Amino acid sequence: MDATLSIIILLVMVLGAVQVALTLYARNVVAAAAHEGARAAIELGRNPHDALVVARSSVERSAGGLVDRMRVTMSLDSTGARSVVQVRVTGLLNSPGPVPLKFPVSSVATSSRQKAPE
Amino acid sequence: MRKRDGGMAIIETILFGLLLLVPLMWALGVLADLHRSALASSSAAREAGFDAAASIGLADATRAVDEAVTRAFADQGLDPSRARVDWSASSGLVRGGEVEVEVSYPVSVAQAPILGSLAGPSIWVNARHVARIDPFRSLE
Secondary structure, three states: OOOHHHHHHHHHHHHHHHHHHHHHHHHHHHHHHHHHHHHHHHOOOHHHHHHHHHHHHHHHHOOOEEEEEEEEEEEOOOOOOOOEEEEEEEEEEEEEOOOEEEEEEEEEEEEEOOOOOO | OOOOOOHHHHHHHHHHHHHHHHHHHHHHHHHHHHHHHHHHHHHHHHHHHHHHHHOOHHHHHHHHHHHHHHHHHHHHOOOOOEEEEEEEOOOOOOOOOOOEEEEEEEEOOOOOOOOOOOOOOOOEEEEEEEEEOOOOOOOO
16 A cells, blocks of 8 residues: 555656656747747748748747647837847647646747848 | 554655655756756857858947847846857958857856755856858948
């Protein structure tokens, strides 16, 4: 009886640690995906709408399976000599661990580029 | 007299489990921070390389590198002032040249999820990026 309960408690602790590790890793993957989206948007977007489509597509390809109800928003600031794109990814993180929990995640990434001469 | 020790194994398991769990969670926190810092450093080096390679002069490139590194670390929720940045441009910023950016960031080992980081030993993560200056760009 004692052995059974002990094994169950140990199993819960080990699975919890695995869950925490995978959740932290997934959060970092979403942050990296947001950054890739921002870079793709600033390089490949011909106009703000196109840039948003590019950013959304890039983020979905990189981290789409990890985030439920994913929302990708983009802001473009083109004052001065540089264009700056900021991509924000929000949603519910599907923790890839043994317990199917969801955690809210929000990540921001910024990328800039020298404006092309007029 | 017979000693009754039923239930002791559970108490021992919980106590020793918690004793093992605390350093495990600490290690996970440090590893996650290392991963995050590595991502931020590589992003910073890449962005800084792109921006410096597109700059029209050394002063402009220096400013672009600083801004790119600050943005990349701030996006990941890290302190940009702790980052060490070295960059160089082979023979100035001429067409077809190269810009090399190296970013290093210290990750404090003495940290806990709620307490934050304390002064102590650090692990440095490094990222290096070489960007080529467009050989056909219109600005020199």
